[in-house]
Each structure stands twice: as structure tokens, then as C-alpha cells.
Amino acid sequence: MLELMQQIVNGLSLGAIYALIALGYTMVYGIIKLINFAHGDVMMVGAYVGFFSVSMLGTNIVVAMIFAMLACALLGVIIEKVAYKPLRRATRIAALITAIGVSLFLEYTTIFFLTPQQRIFPQGTFPVQDYSLAGISVSNKDIFIFISAILLMVILQFIVKNTKTGKAMRAVSEDKDAAVLMGINVDNTISVTFAIGSALAAAAGVMIGVYYNTINPLMGILPGLKAFVAAVLGGIGIIPGAMVGGFILGILETLVSGYGNSLYRDAVAFGILILILLIKPTGIFGKNTGEKV
């Protein structure tokens, strides 16, 4: 029982990271129906910005995270304006291919300038300390990741629910054409969505740096894919769904590598994905909609 609790606690920080990335996926999908395959790579760029902020500017990790978020918010907006905006009226598959193109571009540009080698955060960036609570051990790393992730999600909820921008975002994802008629600036709203989603991914990137201590140019691929699974699990386009999906996935994955075969860890995400798609394709929080004939 204690062992199980320990594994779940271990899964929480990983789940928080997945949830943060999943939020960006889900927000972008909700608003322009695009699976933004480059999202994981934006996270990677965020991790690098955080890394250089710590190693070259000597900032602490919180400042590094803020730098990373700002830089990636800008990057997200640029990607949207340059690559996705011209394709808004094109087929979904053309947009998907473009997203793959952007993903490859970010990965290999990073490799070109920064070499494919992995980098290790400098000693002392985050002095690890373990606490024990009722027999369960928690590190300050995990606490830091969990708390900052929750904080960001609360801020996001506030923006989406209570600000004018948030209302515009919801309106655009509900019905783009009607939103235009209501005087909402759709272009700006989409840009803001990309900025927020990318900033969250950047935060997650820095957290992954803290979590695994190493980063590399291809680090975004797998977490990106898994976060996407988390978004589908919760119901794509639904913000609370992405959070819940992220935590479920993180915990299950930790359980599988803790109890079973860690080689099958990566299969867990996809197994869950397929189960959910076959049982309830719209996800845990999704609504079923039929086609009108």
C-alpha cells in the first residue's frame, strides 16, 4: 500500500509535466482543430532557453522558467503567423504536414546550432533534498514541479474563465464565424492561444530539465506525443480534460515502470490511447456529437 502511494506520488510530478504540455495541445486543437505536432519541440526550445539562462546568465530556476515562457510565447506566435495562418482554409492534412515540417525544422535547427549532444544542467542549479512524510519520500524537485504546475494551471483557468481574452478564446473555439460577427478579433485570439500554450510548454520544458537533469534537441518528441495522448484521454479541446488526462497518464506510466517492465513504459501511453479511442473517442470529458443528415 505504502509502495503504491509512493509510486503515485512519484507519478504526480511527471503527470503535472504532461498536463502542462497537454494544455497547449488541447487549446490549439480546440481553437483551430490542428494537431500541433511541433508543440513538443516548442517545449524543447523552452528547456534550452531555461538551460542557457541558468548556465550562462546564472539566474535561478524560477527566473529561467519565466525567460523560457516569454521566449516560447513569442516563438509560438511566430510559428502560428508564418506557418499555420496561411493554411487556415486548407485541408486538415495539409496543416498536419506543415506541423510536422515545423517540428522537424525546430529539431534540426537546434541540432545545427547547438549540436545533437545532450546537455546537463550545472551542478547546484537545483540542490536536491528528500523529505519523508508518513513513510513516503518526496524530493523538493517533485514539490517544485508539482506546485509550479498547479500554479500555472490556476492562472490559466483564471484567464480562460474570467478575462475578456479568455472569453474570446472560448467563443472562437465554439464557432469561428459567429465569433467574427460578434466583433471578436479571431486572428489575435488565435495568436494569444498559441502564446499561452507555448509558454506552458516552455515551463514544462524547464521542468523536464529539472526532472531528468539533461536536455537534448529531440527531447520533445516523446513527451509531446504522450502529452497529446493525455489531451485525447481527457477529451481534446477541453481544458480540465487535459489536466486530468496528464495526471492519469503520468501516474499510470510511473506505476508500470515501477511494478512491471520499464521497456513497456512507452507502450502504456499508446495502449491507453487506443482503449479510450475505442471505448469513448471523445475522451473522458467529451460530448458525443452525431452527423446531421
Next chain:
Amino acid sequence: MIMNVFANRWGKLGAEILILAFIFLFVQYFITVGVFNQYHQIIITSLCINIILAVSLNLINGFTGQLSLGHAGFMAVGAYVSVVLTKFMGMPFLVGLVGGCLAAAAAGFVIGVPTLRLKGDYLAIATLGFGEIIRVILQNIEYVGGPAGIVGIPKMTTWGWLFAGVVITIATIQNLINSSYGRAIISVREDEIASEVMGINITSYKVLAFVIGAFFAGLAGGLYAHYFYIIKPETFNFLKSFDVLVMVVLGGLGSTTGAVIAAAFITLLSAALQAFPAIRMIIYALILILLMIYRPQGLMGNKELSVKILGKIWSGKNDAA
């Protein structure tokens, strides 16, 4: 035009055989006399394998309209099963290849039946997931070398096998598409509800297209494995599926000639950029983005390149695409 085909059926077949024999002998001659060196032969091999992959995925994505991102998984099944049959069990190459194809087709059936109920993006993700699961399973089977894969596969794939593979793939898929069964498949892409109300069992035609597509992906896998000496699960990850998807979309969804041209274009492009490995993928990515922005319907749209259209372009009467 169709009446024409009936009238000249045997004549047309004869002409096709003649052209094919010419292409085959032409390349074979250059290989034999050594004009095509090792490097050229690797490009030719990749080219043929990519054509088989692109044309078969185009059946699923282009003609049937079902967005699949799991093609590399079926290629992996074909590659592994064929190697197990030839290297581990000592069967002849042909048996290995056919076995690989059948195994891939069976995998296509098993995966297709549950997933093809899904639509659009959901189907895309589910197939991507299944493709990755195939890879993870292969990584965990000690018998086939786990993550390290199988090394020392006898080199049996020759130009003859490759050429036959390409011709059979294209001929089968074109024969299918240009038949009543093919029209049923296309009707599924056009309007599922209308198609079903016209008496077409849309699920079974989706599965049919999926199984045939997987069959030929398996063929590509078998040919690949017996040329490049080594296979490992990582080779067949979802990025490989993306590669094939890119060829299909670049060529134009629903155009077999488009798929062939795009497969050739991508293969030659990556060969040409081999000299600049650092910027190769960056250029590749930029070309993808630019092409999608300026020509999202692909090079050919859904049209086929034919002698007739070439003639029209020549006389300047028609914009080909």
C-alpha cells in the same frame, strides 16, 4: 476512353510489357557494366521501397480518405517476419517476402477492424498509436534481438526483386481503383452516408483498403530488410510513417502517379542533401512547409499523370494539375 481500352486491351498490355521490359533492362545494364555504382544502387533501392510505401499508403489515405499514420508499423511487421523466415528458418526469399506481406496484411486486419470506426484525426492518432505499439513490442521480443534488432541479414534484394515489387504494387492498386470495387472505395471517401445508402458496406471497404495497403507496406519492409543488412525497431518509428505520409500528400492525395513522383522527389532530394547532413533536415522541413503553404493539394491534386495530359501540356491547352 474506356471503350478504347476494351478495343485495344491486348495491344495496350503488350505496349506496357514492352516499356517495362525496356526500363528493367536499361537499369540492369547500367548496374551490370558498373555505371551505377554502390551509391547509385542504394538510391535506386530506397527509391523503389519508397514508391511501394507511398503508393500503398495512398490507397488508404488518398483513395479511401482514411488518415493513417501507422504505415511504418506494417513495414516493420513485413521486415521482421520475412527475416525470421529467411534467416532464422532458412526459407527461400520469395517465401519470406510473401510471408512478410501476409503477416503485415493480417496486422492490418487486426488493427483496421476496431480502429476504422474512428474518423479523421482520431483515426490518425489511433493508427499512430498502433504503429508505435508494434515497435515497442518488437523491442521487447528477445528472439528478434530486442532494441538492437537483427544484424547480418543476407542481402537478397536485387534490382529485379525491387522492380517486380514496384510493378506489382502499382498494377494491383491501379487495377483495384479502376474497378467497381475501387469506385466503392472512392465513394467512401466522397460521402460515407450516401455511399452506405447506395448499398456499400463502408466498413468492409475501409478494412479492405487498409489490409491491401498493409500488405504492400509489408512487401516494402521485406525488401528493405534484405538489402540494408540490419533492421531494428527504431527504424520503423512514427517518423518513418510521417515520411511516407509526406510523400503521399506532396504527390497529391488520390493520385498514384503523384505518389510515385513525390517518392522519387523526396528520395532524390534527401540523397542530394546527403552531402550537407547538417542542413539536410532543415531544408527538408522548409520545403515541406513552403509546399503546403503554396500548394496544399500536392503536386498532382487528385489527378493522374497520363500521356493524354502530357499531350495537353505540350500543346499548352491545359494546366496539368
Next chain:
Amino acid sequence: MMLLKINNLCKSFGGLSAVLNFNLEIRENELIGLIGPNGAGKTTVFNLITGVYKPDAGEIIFKGENIGGLPPYVICQKGIARTFQNIRLFNNLTVMENVKIALHKNVPYSLPAALFRLNSFYRGEKEIEEEAIRWLKLFNLDHRREEIASSLPYGEQRRLEIARALATHPTLLILDEPAAGMNPNETLELMELIRRLRDEFKLAILLIEHDMSLVMGVCERIYVLDYGQVIAEGKPEEIRNNKRVIEAYLGEEV
């Protein structure tokens, strides 16, 4: 002989009853109209008969067999064909291909014959080609053969949709507002065509139509639907003078 008998058919969407205890009978070779105000549930009835929707309760007996809830393609194979209110042609395909797809139901050669181009394939394709041309000629669309379906004028698209439905060799043809968007002249031609088809192919036809001149002109019996229920049934002249019908259509000239 009774061709179609619907007993107590029910369908609701999210608690809202679209069709409630609906009953209907069609004999062979009969021409029946289904009318009612907008939102009365007429198209829902069609979708239930053709399997696009699954009924919540009730039976749809076609040729002595309950077909309620079967998938659409099976129902088509049993002999029911339909058109759609908002025309669902295969828009990017040619007129010819549209009809050929309907002929796939009775495809005269096997899949291997197609893949390996056996003799039966060439024979079968020729049969399909000839039959498709026959249908197009019948509907005066022969000259449009190689044109893309969506490029046809509206009236011709409607005719093509009927041709395509008939090519599945139905015994019951269901037409959802066939005259919608047609001018009076075209409507008159359509009436003529519907009568002719019924006689020539020994068809039973069930149609939804708002154009009262068409309904009253061709239908032998008419069912009137309001709020998902049949409020009247009878010969055109009976319907014309029915009080409840007039009320339902308040303001509309019947």
C-alpha cells in the same frame, strides 16, 4: 400485397420526440406522399426507414421482415433506395461514376477478377457501363456523362440523384423533397417522371414534398405528420378538406 408496414415507430433526440408512434402502410406499386410542417419529423422517418438512424421502438416490416435498426447498406440491398433533402451526390466524381457506384450492389465480377484483370472483369465492366448509360439516357443526362457531378445545374443534380437511387434496383424508392428548388416547369416534368418510373419499374414510391401541387397531383394516398405523429391519412381530396391538416398548416394554402 403489403410492401412496407411501420408499426409504432419512435425516435427521440435528447428527450425530444421527433417521431412518436408512427404508423404507415405501403402496398406494392403505390405512390404515397408524406407531408407536414417544417420540423414535423418527416426526414427522421426517412432516416429510420433507410437505417441512417436506429429506431428507439417500433417495427419497420419490409417484405415481411423487420428491418428496423439494420445498417443502411443492408437495407439498400433488401430493396429500398433514397434521395436526400440536401442532395448528397459524390460531388467530385463524374455523373457516370455516380451511377456506376450505385451499380456496385450487383457487381458482376469478383475482387480477384478485378485485381488480376480476368475476362469476367472486362465483361462485367462493359455491362456496368451499358447499364449506367441506360439510366443516364432515361433521365436525359446522357450528354453530361463525363462532367463532374457538382458542376451540374440544380435540377439535373436532383435528377441524377434519383437515377443513382434507381440504379440500385429498389422495390421502394424514397424521395426527400425531390422538387425543392425547382421551377414550376421542372416540377411538372418531375411529376411526369415519377409517374412513369412507378409504372415502368413496378416501384412503390414514398415522397416528402412541400410543393402541394406535386403531392396532390401524383400521390394516391397521403400521410400528414405533425409533431412526430400522424394527424391524418387518406386520398388527396380527403386531406385537402381535413380540418386538422388545415390547422396544422395554418396560413398555408392547401
